[in-house]
Amino acid sequence: xxxxxxxxxxxxxxxxxANAVSTRKATLFIGAGASQxxxxxxxxxxxxxxxxxxxxxxxxxxxNVMELLDDMLDTPGIDRIEIESFIKSRLTSAQPSTxxxxxxxxxxxxxxxxxxxxxxxxxxxxxx
Numbered sequence: 827x828x829x830x831x832x833x834x835x836x837x838x839x840x841x842x843x844a845n846a847v848s849t850r851k852a853t854l855f856i857g858a859g860a861s862q863x864x865x866x867x868x869x870x871x872x873x874x875x876x877x878x879x880x881x882x883x884x885x886x887x888x889x890n891v892m893e894l895l896d897d898m899l900d901t902p903g904i905d906r907i908e909i910e911s912f913i914k915s916r917l918t919s920a921q922p923s924t925x926x927x928x929x930x931x932x933x934x935x936x937x938x939x940x941x942x943x944x945x946x947x948x949x950x951x952x953x954x
């Protein structure tokens with residue numbers, strides 16, 4: 827793949843970004859990668875953990891964690907409450923990372939996340 831260069835003024839971009847943040851016009855969109863820094867699994871890792879915990883589903887053809895959960899719910903001998911309890915215990919065991927703890931210190935206009943955990947919310951509670 828050829829090396830593509832982007833023609834923009836980095837200093838100008840950073841100044842615009844800093845202005846948006848300082849005037850509360852910046853919105854943060856944060857994905858699952860941020861939670862990995864706190865020790866939580868990504869979707870593929872969670873799938874492996876689920877298969878280890880619930881071996882009755884070893885022959886699943888699921889392509890992602892949501893399909894795996896569907897297969898698990900259709901498997902006799904696996905209880906939905908047990909699945910939910912495992913996921914909840916796994917996702918609530920972490921503490922916010924340094925990056926999470928910095929989020930409340932920035933005056934975001936809004937925050938959107940694809941994460942299942944509550945590390946951002948916990949960071950805000952711990953910051954107060």
